[in-house]
Amino acid sequence: MSYVEIKTIKGRKYKYLRESIRVGESVTHPMVRYMGPIEPIYAKS
Numbered sequence: 025m026s027y028v029e030i031k032t033i034k035g036r037k038y039k040y041l042r043e044s045i046r047v048g049e050s051v052t053h054p055m056v057r058y059m060g061p062i063e064p065i066y067a068k069s
Contacts (some may be wrong), residue, residue, distance in 0.1 A: 025043070025044045025046075026041060026042070026043045026056065027041075027042055027043075027044075028040070028042075028059070029041075029042050029063065030046055033040075036057070036061060036063070037061065037062040038059075038060065038061050038062065039058075039060060039062060039065070040055050040056075040057070040058055040059060041055070041056045041057040041058075041059055042054065042055055042056060042069035043056050
């Protein structure tokens with residue numbers, strides 16, 4: 025099963041695609057893809 029996780033790093037929010045994989049009796053959640061920041065950064069002019 026895949027899902028989108030939102031992490032806050034230094035006050036900014038980023039999206040990651042993660043997947044649940046069963047290994048024996050435990051479930052791991054490896055990162056599949058970095059999807060980028062939620063709010064894009066624009067240069068101030």
